[in-house]
Amino acid sequence: MTSRTPVPEDSTVLDEPAALDEPVAFDAVPWTVSARELRADHEVGSQLRPLRLAARRPTASELTIVVAAVAAAAAAAAVVLAGGIAASPDGFAFILALYILVCVVAGLAWRRARPWSPYGLALVAYGLAVSLYALGTTTQPLVHSLGVLLQIPGAFFVFWLVLSFPSARLDSAGRAVIALAGAVLLVGCLPAVFLVDSLSPTQPLARCAARCPANPLQIGDSESLARLFGHVDAVGHAVVYGLILTLLAVRFARASRPRRRLLGPVYLFAALLFVSMPVYQVGVNLFGASPVASSPAGFALTATTILFPFGFIAAIVFAYAYVGAALASMVREIGVSASVTGVERVVRQVLDDPKAQLAFWLPRSRRYVDRHGRGVVLDEEDTSTWRSFEGDDGEPMLAIVHDAALDEDPELMDAVGAETMLALENRRLQEDLLDSITALRASRKRLVAVAAAERRKIERDLHDSAQQLLIAIRIQLELARGEVGPASKLERQLDRIAADLDRALDELRSVAHGIYPPLLAEEGLAAALTEAARRVSVPVELELEDVGRLPEEIETAVYYCCLEALQNATKHGGSDVVVTMRLWWEPHLLRFSVSDDGVGFVPGQSPEPTGLTNMLDRIGAIGGRVSIRSAPGRGTDVDGAVTVSP
């Protein structure tokens, strides 16, 4: 897990790290299986590749929406052009169609990113509804007036879109502001509607001015009253916009960094609109500024109106861009900190949430615990402060307890969650590997211990049965010999039998000792090795420290390894070979060596002395190491070390 590719610009955000493609480090079958599992786990993470989202094939409902949007835009443009009373029918038809399409596209993008959130559909609905603004540029008086009045719910829709972004839920401050806007509507805008002789769309390009049809809703003709309500409306609007701007500023200031990244584009474009809108209205209504689109206020309003829906698209693009960057840094950081604490630290850093916490699912007790093993209670009803992540089997693996703000950042949470699972899973796999290596070593050790126990048992059986029986016969034979006359034929025969029996006893003693030297169990390594050295025919120099008693498996392994080396030297060393056998302590290390000055051999070439693998196996089984060095004419050195825990 050392080299991980940083996130590239294309779609392969979470692609396989190059290191895992190389099986060179894993030569045995179980290891390659693990490597494949690692790869499979990477795929889990890859399902969430954010930037691939845009490449997903459109669904039927999305296609329907697109078709409806195109139709709505085209119809709206056609209506504007047919009405012909707008200040600039071509211009307004174009920006209206563009606005509709941008809103719908932004809505679809949101829907894709967060299918569970109503926000995307709200944007789509807003986009489609905006097409009705075209009615405000028609000549039929009632249709015209109602079309113009649609601006009122339209404005409320915009307020809602901005204030409820991105959760599609209004908080209390948002509701208060909208309520205030409603009040302004009641005391300013609505009365004015019934007093003016003609209604005109606010949009500079849509204004009809002198070409406006009469207002069929007019019930009074007090021009001064109408102007008064108009002023109230304009000022009220300015207050509402001012409050909204303040609210947005406060929210933005309080937001966490990931949240700001999301809010930023939407709030920025909304703020531009919410500044230019009252400036234009107050300027035109109160100060007689030029309402045309080419005036500074008119141009600003037109431009900010067109820009507004792009804020939503920018927010999504920024969110994904940030997720990519966050993942890149996470992959980098987790690569160097393998501990659970390290992973949690990286998660906190990437989420920009210093209180974020990892909770690990315990499948057996079916609960979450933190990294200290303490229980973590997650509120099933309120999932805004935590997010769980499932493994391949659908079983929860992990939850991230986070700041409520991050609930609005699903791209980030999903990506961080997937990466965290991957990191933890890799750690687990590594631990599993270590576990199985440990288990393997333990079972090898057990096998060796079982073999040693078996040898001791055979030696004991030989001693108890055959050896004692032969000894008893030997004693009886000697007694019988005393009974027969000296120099008789029978005595000579008994002598021969006695000699045979002595040889049999010697053989049996030698076999029993070869199977298991009782001295090893009774007196330890030094005594047993001394005894072994006495039994070979070549001179052996002994430098055996009294190493005391050690665990049985260590004594057995070292004994047989030395014995093997000793026998090799005796068998293959040549006629004049002298062997030196050493046994000594180094800190926590039992060292032994068997060296001879015999003919040696070429390592790796047959015929190698037999038993080399035996030596390696025996010492390997107890986690020690042996080096065997030899060269023709240079003798053989067997050098071993076994770690002995104090």
Added chain:
Amino acid sequence: MSTAEPKNAQTVRYRIVVAEDAYLVREGIRQVLAQEDEVEVVEFCSDLSSLLQAVDRHEPDVVVTDIRMPPSNTDEGIRAAASLRASRPEMGVVVISQYVSPHYAIKLFEDGSARRAYLLKEHIGHRNHLMGAIREVASGGSVVDPAVVEVLVESRTRAKNSPLAHLTPREREVLAGVAEGKSNAAIAKSLFLTKRAVEKNINSIFAKLDLADDTDVSRRVVASLMFLAETGVPVQSVSS
């Protein structure tokens, strides 16, 4: 356990407890000792604890014990000898063993060689072999089976960190003579020393090998064993 048939109290010189867990071997010992008028076997035992109880009961002159018996089947005989060395210093112990390994013999003599004998079981049928050892230990001496010595003689191992390293070259020469079974006079003659000088050397050797307390005969046996165990110099025999 079983007791041997009572013998004429006049002729009996040695009252003996025998411990041997293998039935057939035990019967062999019974037959060997039944031939001897000087010996009365007061009890046959088959493990360490019954041996020690029998010793308490009979206070025998000599114990003949198997080296390897229940409960642990390792070196009970040697342990019994060590414990009797402390509790009954006058009691002789003959350890019978199937091990030719000198290690056990040396271990038996570790805390003093007086009244101790190490015999191979297969040889106890030989006329006078076991009886000779019983007489020797009863009179304060030591015996090592010649087969054990032979192992040392034939072995060609040399230990580098042995107590013999502290001996002077002259002391080593004298000890070699002892190990060859020579008398002090013979050693003096072969090394062109006075008999007095040989005795001085020998006392120094015993002190350096920590063999201060035993009789001269047993000290010579142990020193010889040690010498052979460490040097492997061929000699004829050390058995007494």
